[in-house]
Amino acid sequence: MNLLELTIKEAHDGLKKKDFSSTELTRAYLSEIKKNDKKIGAYLNLTEDLALSQAKKADEIISSGKDFEFLAGIPCSVKDAILVEGEKCTAGSKILENYVAPYDATVIKKLKSKGAVILGKTNLDEFAMGVSTENSAFKVTKNPNDLNRVAGGSSGGSAASVASKEACYSLGSDTGGSIRLPASFCGVVGLNPTYGAVSRSGLVAMASSLDQIGPIAKTVEDAEIIFKAISGKDPLDATSKDYNFEKSNLKIEGLKIGIPKEYFTDGIDPEVKKIIENIIKKAKERGVKIIEISLPNTEYAIACYYIIVPSEVSANLARFDGIKYGLSNKSSKDLFEVYLKSRGEGFGPEPKRRILVGTYALSSGYYDEYYKKAQEIRNLIREDFINAFKKVDLIFSPVSPIPAFKIGEKTNDPLSMYLMDIYTCPVKLAGIPAISLPVGKIGNLPVGLQIIGNHFQENNILSMASFIEKML
Amino acid sequence: MISKEEVKHIAKLARLELKEGELEKMQKELSAILDYFDLLKKANTSKLKRQPSFAKATEGQARKDEIAAKNHSLAEKIMNAFPDRKDDYIKVKAIL
Numbered sequence: 001m002n003l004l005e006l007t008i009k010e011a012h013d014g015l016k017k018k019d020f021s022s023t024e025l026t027r028a029y030l031s032e033i034k035k036n037d038k039k040i041g042a043y044l045n046l047t048e049d050l051a052l053s054q055a056k057k058a059d060e061i062i063s064s065g066k067d068f069e070f071l072a073g074i075p076c077s078v079k080d081a082i083l084v085e086g087e088k089c090t091a092g093s094k095i096l097e098n099y100v101a102p103y104d105a106t107v108i109k110k111l112k113s114k115g116a117v118i119l120g121k122t123n124l125d126e127f128a129m130g131v132s133t134e135n136s137a138f139k140v141t142k143n144p145n146d147l148n149r150v151a152g153g154s155s156g157g158s159a160a161s162v163a164s165k166e167a168c169y170s171l172g173s174d175t176g177g178s179i180r181l182p183a184s185f186c187g188v189v190g191l192n193p194t195y196g197a198v199s200r201s202g203l204v205a206m207a208s209s210l211d212q213i214g215p216i217a218k219t220v221e222d223a224e225i226i227f228k229a230i231s232g233k234d235p236l237d238a239t240s241k242d243y244n245f246e247k248s249n250l251k252i253e254g255l256k257i258g259i260p261k262e263y264f265t266d267g268i269d270p271e272v273k274k275i276i277e278n279i280i281k282k283a284k285e286r287g288v289k290i291i292e293i294s295l296p297n298t299e300y301a302i303a304c305y306y307i308i309v310p311s312e313v314s315a316n317l318a319r320f321d322g323i324k325y326g327l328s329n330k331s332s333k334d335l336f337e338v339y340l341k342s343r344g345e346g347f348g349p350e351p352k353r354r355i356l357v358g359t360y361a362l363s364s365g366y367y368d369e370y371y372k373k374a375q376e377i378r379n380l381i382r383e384d385f386i387n388a389f390k391k392v393d394l395i396f397s398p399v400s401p402i403p404a405f406k407i408g409e410k411t412n413d414p415l416s417m418y419l420m421d422i423y424t425c426p427v428k429l430a431g432i433p434a435i436s437l438p439v440g441k442i443g444n445l446p447v448g449l450q451i452i453g454n455h456f457q458e459n460n461i462l463s464m465a466s467f468i469e470k471m472l
Numbered sequence: 473m474i475s476k477e478e479v480k481h482i483a484k485l486a487r488l489e490l491k492e493g494e495l496e497k498m499q500k501e502l503s504a505i506l507d508y509f510d511l512l513k514k515a516n517t518s519k520l521k522r523q524p525s526f527a528k529a530t531e532g533q534a535r536k537d538e539i540a541a542k543n544h545s546l547a548e549k550i551m552n553a554f555p556d557r558k559d560d561y562i563k564v565k566a567i568l
Contacts, residue, residue: 102549297515300515302508303509306508325555334567335566340489344490352488353498353502356479356488359485379517380515415508
């Protein structure tokens with residue numbers, strides 16, 4: 001038996017039957033990482049001591065013969081924007097290169113309480129700003145399916161760690177597509193939860209009205225196990241909601257699936273289109289009703305998103321001032337210079353770009369033209385989805401217009417990177433959940449189907465994803 | 473096209489030092505990004521049923537104004553991250 005092939009569910013059953021111990025499972029992953037990760041670059045930092053002590057603890061619980069949680073003893077990786085107490089948390093930035101997390105994020109507390117094993121922290125675009133992990137200050141994560149191509153981003157390290165069997169599952173975060181895009185590029189399952197379903201406490205903030213932590217996993221069933229474990233109300237996050245996940249007994253036959261006509265026009269790779277249309281056809285043959293819908297404000301989504309996000313970035317990243325924590329320039333002559341130089345040295349090009357765009361959009365004289373207008377359009381986009389869900393139960397779309405692109409191909413053109421979010425960011429502006437499910441390949445390169453649901457309908461999304469997964 | 477002076481001004485507002493080459497690069501990239509935003513001018517927001525209200529999403533969620541339990545070990549860890557420290561205070565450079 002290859003321990004690294006097992007899903008959470010299978011590994012759980014193996015632990016239960018005492019086929020292997022959590023320590024054995026953990027050591028298998030650690031040795032795979034040491035052997036393989038030089039090539040992939042999924043991890044920024046291994047938390048080996050923590051992992052082995054957690055595995056030992058899990059083994060004690062398991063050997064006591066009592067029932068134990070699905071996640072107990074199962075090794076995972078964590079995006080390096082999520083705090084794990086006592087471990088470094090860099091957010092992929094030089095400004096936090098030596099920062100040690102003083103506490104656990106709420107999702108980490110929850111995982112720990114269920115006996116999880118944390119192998120290490122995974123690479124990301126600096127402050128989760130990007131679609132390829134090329135914006136990481138430390139390294140580029142390679143796509144396990146083709147090492148010349150990007151893993152996607154910003155949770156590229158998380159998706160690559162699961163796809164390359166260097167973790168059984170991972171936690172990522174999604175602001176404009178940062179879970180779904182790398183999941184699609186790497187060929188794994190990624191769930192972006194409803195805004196408010198999972199606590200953001202302990203997630204390094206990028207754009208607080210959009211950021212959400214979510215699972216990246218091998219299967220839909222695993223994604224559901226993780227989502228159940230991390231969701232719910234948290235007093236430390238005022239936007240989190242009291243939400244108890246209940247599995248839905250979705251009847252597939254007669255279910256209405258919307259296909260947004262705006263998502264299948266210009267710019268989509270014909271091969272991607274073919275794969276998605278083939279899935280739609282197959283689902284139809286199984287009794288699903290396919291209905292064309294319109295999301296008329298789609299064309300404004302990217303511009304709207306790239307005003308709102310930088311605006312929130314410029315406020316959120318003001319905390320990195322060289323005073324409280326993180327990189328601090330020591331040679332400055334006065335306080336003002338400490339700010340200028342610490343931030344000038346500590347931030348890479350993409351955070352700088354977004355801080356400047358955001359500062360501009362919020363500055364006196366431009367506020368109405370940019371930020372206020374973008375907020376109005378955000379509401380139009382939200383209404384597009386509200387209207388769509390009056391007619392349909394779920395929406396199918398591609399995750400990305402193209403499969404994983406070559407490393408370096410887009411680095412000199414920030415705007416073309418931004419356009420990668422076209423199918424994933426409208427969902428975020430509306431605050432609704434969506435999953436990326438691998439449904440096909442172009443050569444070696446995986447293609448993801450996006451299944452979008454209404455607020456707090458993760459259960460329906462997961463039921464449908466599980467149906468499609470079995471249909472493939 | 474956004475001017476070099478404007479980029480300098482925004483960078484100062486944002487407390488961000490830009491080196492000479494960096495300034496020109498940002499000027500070019502920012503101009504392209506801001507030009508792209510012009511697309512939003514043709515969006516019709518006049519029929520919008522609801523005005524933007526992010527607060528609505530969090531309605532009734534504010535916590536009670538109570539004194540939280542003290543956590544000394546957390547406080548110590550947070551203070552350990554100060555770049556410069558005197559006793560339990562952050563030490564900073566001269567302001568003027």
